[in-house]
Amino acid sequence: MVKQIPEIENFKYLLRRYPSSPLGPKIRKIRGSHLYTDSGEKLIDFTAGYSACMAVGGSNRSVKSAIKSQMRAYSFVSALAFSNCKAAELAELLVRNAPAGLDRVMFPGCSGSEAIEAAMRMSYQVRVEQGQVGRSLFITRSNAYHGITAMALSLTSTPVYNFFRPLQAKNVVFVPQHNYFEKAELSESENEYAARSARELEEAIIATGPEKVTAFVAETMLGQLQGNVTPSGNYWFLVREICDRYGIHLILDEVYCGLGRSGKVYCCEWDGITPDFVAQGKQLSAGYGPISAVVTKSEFEEVIKAGQNRIFFASTYEAHPLAVVAAIEVQKIVQSDEMLEHVNLGNTLMKSQLTEALGNHAFFRNVRGRGMLVSLEYDCLERDLFNQDLERSMRDKHSVLLSANYHRTNFTPPSTTSLRDIERVITQYVETFLKYSLKYRPRDPVRP
Numbered sequence: 431m432v433k434q435i436p437e438i439e440n441f442k443y444l445l446r447r448y449p450s451s452p453l454g455p456k457i458r459k460i461r462g463s464h465l466y467t468d469s470g471e472k473l474i475d476f477t478a479g480y481s482a483c484m485a486v487g488g489s490n491r492s493v494k495s496a497i498k499s500q501m502r503a504y505s506f507v508s509a510l511a512f513s514n515c516k517a518a519e520l521a522e523l524l525v526r527n528a529p530a531g532l533d534r535v536m537f538p539g540c541s542g543s544e545a546i547e548a549a550m551r552m553s554y555q556v557r558v559e560q561g562q563v564g565r566s567l568f569i570t571r572s573n574a575y576h577g578i579t580a581m582a583l584s585l586t587s588t589p590v591y592n593f594f595r596p597l598q599a600k601n602v603v604f605v606p607q608h609n610y611f612e613k614a615e616l617s618e619s620e621n622e623y624a625a626r627s628a629r630e631l632e633e634a635i636i637a638t639g640p641e642k643v644t645a646f647v648a649e650t651m652l653g654q655l656q657g658n659v660t661p662s663g664n665y666w667f668l669v670r671e672i673c674d675r676y677g678i679h680l681i682l683d684e685v686y687c688g689l690g691r692s693g694k695v696y697c698c699e700w701d702g703i704t705p706d707f708v709a710q711g712k713q714l715s716a717g718y719g720p721i722s723a724v725v726t727k728s729e730f731e732e733v734i735k736a737g738q739n740r741i742f743f744a745s746t747y748e749a750h751p752l753a754v755v756a757a758i759e760v761q762k763i764v765q766s767d768e769m770l771e772h773v774n775l776g777n778t779l780m781k782s783q784l785t786e787a788l789g790n791h792a793f794f795r796n797v798r799g800r801g802m803l804v805s806l807e808y809d810c811l812e813r814d815l816f817n818q819d820l821e822r823s824m825r826d827k828h829s830v831l832l833s834a835n836y837h838r839t840n841f842t843p844p845s846t847t848s849l850r851d852i853e854r855v856i857t858q859y860v861e862t863f864l865k866y867s868l869k870y871r872p873r874d875p876v877r878p
């Protein structure tokens with residue numbers, strides 16, 4: 431007889447990330463944007479799976495049925511030894527709506543970090559194959575997050591990871607983050623700021639020596655930590671020109687903002703540029719299986735073919751068949767015209783409702799973001815306590831999960847969330863904001 435393993439109530443064998451913090455709620459099931467907890471609560475998830483990855487919500491029928499039918503055939507074969515037609519189909523889906531010139535896809539592993547890592551290594555390998563071995567430096571922007579693996583973490587300069595500095599790669603040069611809301615001078619227009627910000631990159635390239643730089647790596651739009659900061663004016667156009675002028679690859683990180691979440695399939699479509707490599711992750715399979723991708727150009731494949739004829743990046747579970755079939759179904763949904771239109775309507779609704787209701791509030795700074803990735807920025811004295819009040823009250827009174835932290839509240843519901851649910855949640859948020867803001871005082875003097 432099979433011995434029943436008792437549920438370990440105190441989770442004592444799990445090494446926990448925050449060992450002395452309370453455990454999170456236990457989830458019994460997920461339907462669409464709603465989470466059902468063990469204790470009988472029904473929560474609407476405006477974080478899309480905490481990390482903004484669950485673009486099509488939980489329990490999507492076509493995704494589940496694709497996974498089941500793949501399992502009936504087989505669950506796993508190694509992409510290193512066998513051809514997987516489904517992986518080819520997924521690659522085609524990623525190329526079909528990519529900016530012109532991006533026509534090759536690699537599935538390097540399970541996470542966005544691995545996609546960044548693979549893009550950086552491939553960029554360097556192309557240099558080596560071309561005899562430019564001196565190009566081993568990467569330029570990136572400070573205060574960003576690109577992942578947890580060695581090279582990806584080396585690009586990360588957020589204070590929380592500072593203690594890893596001694597372990598990080600030294601071949602990284604930082605330029606200031608591109609953030610109009612934070613960095614622009616009082617009298618500076620968006621285009622003037624964009625030009626200054628692009629100039630900072632060019633100056634860093636010149637100071638470093640262009641012949642030493644392989645790539646500039648950055649998020650198309652700043653994500654969760656900074657709160658959905660959209661690029662200013664023609665920033666990316668100028669950056670693309672600079673990269674071309676000095677023969678530097680442009681690696682865009684769209685792990686957070688890619689594949690429909692911004693209201694376009696590739697977030698950089700808004701900016702009208704074609705990068706050399708794009709890292710995709712989270713909403714590739716939208717939480718139904720761990721998988722990430724690097725989308726790049728066949729000209730680099732040609733360079734590698736003529737050189738060592740091998741990409742030096744491999745991992746056991748890359749292009750895992752179950753994640754691949756899940757991703758195919760997810761991509762059919764998130765890349766459809768109807769879904770992109772819905773995401774853009776969601777964006778307009780969130781932004782207009784927040785601006786109309788809170789635009790004149792003493793704490794208000796701005797509302798920004800693309801697609802289903804929207805943030806409200808505010809400021810007041812004791813802002814951390816205000817954030818705690820917002821999160822707690824939204825959860826306890828309205829059963830809404832969202833992230834109110836630092837200087838902003840993020841609204842990143844699954845792309846499939848109905849406009850009715852969006853309108854209701856924003857109305858509840860506004861009420862909560864107005865009620866709790868009475869407890870706090872504006873910062874004095876008010877930042878412009």
Ligand SMILES: Cc1ncc(COP(=O)(O)O)c(C=O)c1O
Nearest residue numbers: 541542543575576577653685686
């Ligand atoms: C912009 C960005 N890049 C890379 C990553 C790393 O992805 P993963 O956590 O899947 O390794 C993240 C994760 O939050 C991210 O937001």
